Amino acid sequence: MSLPLAHLVPTGLGPWGDGMARLFLEPTELLLVIGLVLLGVQARQPCRDRLPLLLPLAWSLGGLCGLTLPSELLLALPCTALVAVIGLLVVLEVRLRPAVLLPLAAALALLFALAAGSALTGHPGALAALLGETVAIAVVSTLLCQSLAPPHPRWRSIGLRVAGSWITAASLLMLGWLIRHPQ
Amino acid sequence: MKRNLLRLMTRIDRRSTVLATAAAALALMPVAAWAHADAHPDGGFVAGFLHPISGLDHVVAMVAVGLWGAVLGPPALWVLPVAFPMVMAFGGLLGLLGVPIPGVEIGIAVSGLVMGLMVLFELRPPLWLAALIVSAFAVFHGHAHGAELPAGSNALLYSLAFVIATGLLHLVGILLGETRRWPGGRRFVQAAGGCVALVGLWFLEQALP
Numbered sequence: 001m002s003l004p005l006a007h008l009v010p011t012g013l014g015p016w017g018d019g020m021a022r023l024f025l026e027p028t029e030l031l032l033v034i035g036l037v038l039l040g041v042q043a044r045q046p047c048r049d050r051l052p053l054l055l056p057l058a059w060s061l062g063g064l065c066g067l068t069l070p071s072e073l074l075l076a077l078p079c080t081a082l083v084a085v086i087g088l089l090v091v092l093e094v095r096l097r098p099a100v101l102l103p104l105a106a107a108l109a110l111l112f113a114l115a116a117g118s119a120l121t122g123h124p125g126a127l128a129a130l131l132g133e134t135v136a137i138a139v140v141s142t143l144l145c146q147s148l149a150p151p152h153p154r155w156r157s158i159g160l161r162v163a164g165s166w167i168t169a170a171s172l173l174m175l176g177w178l179i180r181h182p183q
Numbered sequence: 184m185k186r187n188l189l190r191l192m193t194r195i196d197r198r199s200t201v202l203a204t205a206a207a208a209l210a211l212m213p214v215a216a217w218a219h220a221d222a223h224p225d226g227g228f229v230a231g232f233l234h235p236i237s238g239l240d241h242v243v244a245m246v247a248v249g250l251w252g253a254v255l256g257p258p259a260l261w262v263l264p265v266a267f268p269m270v271m272a273f274g275g276l277l278g279l280l281g282v283p284i285p286g287v288e289i290g291i292a293v294s295g296l297v298m299g300l301m302v303l304f305e306l307r308p309p310l311w312l313a314a315l316i317v318s319a320f321a322v323f324h325g326h327a328h329g330a331e332l333p334a335g336s337n338a339l340l341y342s343l344a345f346v347i348a349t350g351l352l353h354l355v356g357i358l359l360g361e362t363r364r365w366p367g368g369r370r371f372v373q374a375a376g377g378c379v380a381l382v383g384l385w386f387l388e389q390a391l392p
Contacts, residue, residue, distance in 0.1 A: 025337075025340075026337075026339070027339055027340060027343065028339055031339075031343075080339075088269075091265060091269070158261045158265075161261070161265055162261065162264060162265055162350065164265075165264075165265045165266070165268050165269050166268055166343070166346045166347060166350055168268075168269050168272065169268035169269050169271065169272035169342075169346040170272070170339060170342040170343040170345075170346045171272075171339075171342075172269070172272035172273060172275065172276050173272050173275045173276065173279070173329060173332060173338075173342035173345070173346070174338055174339045174342050175276060176275060176276035176277075176278070176279030176280055176329055176332070177279055177332055177338040177339075177342070178338075179279065179280060180279045180280065180281075180332075181338075
């Protein structure tokens, strides 16, 4: 049973489904995952192979920690700014080394999941919702990493940069909106 | 025989230019709303997607960015559509923060006029200058939209859809511009540029006090 609490839209599919839907209905996390995967694809192997495993693991760990917090972490502003930066790195096609990208991806996933977990605190199906979202992240990152695997035709490399610019643009607008309408 | 063939091709070329101009003019018929008229006050993906395509001034300028990119060729073909959304969003950020920019309506109208003329006359400035021109206009477009971003619950979905719609308008311009490879395509693109410039001129006349 899912309750109409904040940050979890009832889908009628139970907490598991609500958690999966959360990734697509409040897409800050989705943009982060897409941005990190695009960075991983640009950085080539082994980032591309490890991200589909690393992101869900870090997400579940951060989410579980967040569930233990007494109150919700209000990190929307810094999180949105970070997504904008990730999009910008994709636009600039910055090829980060695995030693930089993988810890960065893990740290960002932990941070976002911590905030997500804290938002679910007190929800009866919080754990299932968190697992649902984790599975959704695993599916999205795996599909993206596999479908965008090199060798890239030229147009696809351009497409990645265009996607990065859209992520940055949407995040910048969201950033302004958050400043204008504080939480 | 060869001369007759050439005449026939010229006639077809002219006819296609006229037809293309008429088609572009019909396609660009105003829907009686400026891009930044708040027709969808609620947030969400659909509202964000419809917002930029519901105003002719924004639509023609976005299509012109793609058209001009196609005229300039690579790398401008993709640099302009990559730069525009980000600078537009920066303008939107300024609008949301309440930072005033004078003459926004005039800037938007001039963007259509200038970029339409660039396409019409196939002007090819250096890439940095083209990017600078497009970026300067992007600030005006972004500011107008950002100032009216609704206070709905799905602001990010709205923003994302808004950016995607703008990107798709660029893509329409690029695809139209790529018809330059076909016979008569060059004239068609020039005609489309002329239509954009005319629409920009009309909006400029409306915007001027």
